[in-house]
Amino acid sequence: MQSRSIQRYLQNKIGITYGLAGLFILTAMLAGISIGTISIPPKDIIYIVGSKWFGFRLPDTVDPMFSNIVYSIRLPRVLLALLVGSSLAIAGASFQGLLRNPLADPYTLGVSSGASVGAVITLFFHWSIPFIGKFTLPFFSIVCSIITVFLVLWFAQKVERTMKVETIILTGIIFSSFLGSLISLMIALTGEELRQIIGWLLGSVSMRGWDYVAIILPFFLIGVVLLILNSKELNGMSFGEEQARHIGISVQKRKLMILIAGSILTGAAVAVSGTIGFVGLVVPHFLRRMIGHDHKHLLPLSILVGGGFLVLADLLSRTIIAPTELPIGVITALIGAPMFAYILLKKRGLST
Numbered sequence: 001m002q003s004r005s006i007q008r009y010l011q012n013k014i015g016i017t018y019g020l021a022g023l024f025i026l027t028a029m030l031a032g033i034s035i036g037t038i039s040i041p042p043k044d045i046i047y048i049v050g051s052k053w054f055g056f057r058l059p060d061t062v063d064p065m066f067s068n069i070v071y072s073i074r075l076p077r078v079l080l081a082l083l084v085g086s087s088l089a090i091a092g093a094s095f096q097g098l099l100r101n102p103l104a105d106p107y108t109l110g111v112s113s114g115a116s117v118g119a120v121i122t123l124f125f126h127w128s129i130p131f132i133g134k135f136t137l138p139f140f141s142i143v144c145s146i147i148t149v150f151l152v153l154w155f156a157q158k159v160e161r162t163m164k165v166e167t168i169i170l171t172g173i174i175f176s177s178f179l180g181s182l183i184s185l186m187i188a189l190t191g192e193e194l195r196q197i198i199g200w201l202l203g204s205v206s207m208r209g210w211d212y213v214a215i216i217l218p219f220f221l222i223g224v225v226l227l228i229l230n231s232k233e234l235n236g237m238s239f240g241e242e243q244a245r246h247i248g249i250s251v252q253k254r255k256l257m258i259l260i261a262g263s264i265l266t267g268a269a270v271a272v273s274g275t276i277g278f279v280g281l282v283v284p285h286f287l288r289r290m291i292g293h294d295h296k297h298l299l300p301l302s303i304l305v306g307g308g309f310l311v312l313a314d315l316l317s318r319t320i321i322a323p324t325e326l327p328i329g330v331i332t333a334l335i336g337a338p339m340f341a342y343i344l345l346k347k348r349g350l351s352t
Helices: 002-034 042-054 064-099 111-125 133-159 165-194 196-201 210-229 231-237 241-246 251-273 279-291 295-319 328-347
Strands: none
Touching (some): 002 064, 002 279, 002 295, 042 064, 064 210, 064 231, 064 279, 064 295, 111 133, 111 196, 111 251, 133 165, 133 210, 133 251, 165 196, 210 231, 210 251, 210 295, 231 241, 231 251, 231 295, 241 251, 279 295, 279 328
């Protein structure tokens, strides 16, 4: 009887969390579209989106200028921030579950830096693969992010055969620093042509438009589906690889699939927005404190909360010192770096 009551309590708690996460992302989206140099009422936003997507008649009370601002500028920007934030958050949650460490995320593992190198090299040489055209940039970002994550794991194994997670994290930070220096070198050698990429590397979803939403969307769907399908396996591997094998999980196959899926999400996100750190660290850590470690719920909730978090971070980046915009990566770093320090202290048993 008591166990049934506990189960009902947990189900209610998770249900409430889903409701709050859904409300959070909707509120964040409305705020992101509504607030700016020109404020647009939420009801007008609903009318405009309804008229564009569902063919509803636009009321005469809605200013035609509002329609252009919402549909051509703010809506694609908000959707892009949502997709990038969701991608980084679910990738971070999966890496943390796989490596059994709350400090793991695409940024600290060096995956984001690897994706950035792929993007900058593509822009540097003006590469374009026939038949895939505009998807060339995310393709090379994803390839480099996958190569980076396997190099990090290989090097960590060479340093320490037991591959302690702390060693993997340290290796990721070393790779991230090295790859960052390669990017700086390329920018220095090319002069003015790539100096504008410095702002892009700090992270931004400004002036990207619908084309960038179309670029990230297929990779987002592929990565999310792969990770959701492996949520049960992530639960098993969070107790250790040996125990996972005992309950029938093909550890190597699933680990490979999870690493590739997380790298696809990270590579596509970096290709369209630049390097945005700590989203994959902060969001899963916050959710674990609320609902626990069950990846069946942790992964979908990371999508909702991660998307809403980055939409609000982008809103803050363009309004805090308006009309000047801060790179969105600056905002996430200001939030994420102290969180990283807190988690590290807590993990070491030094926090109060």
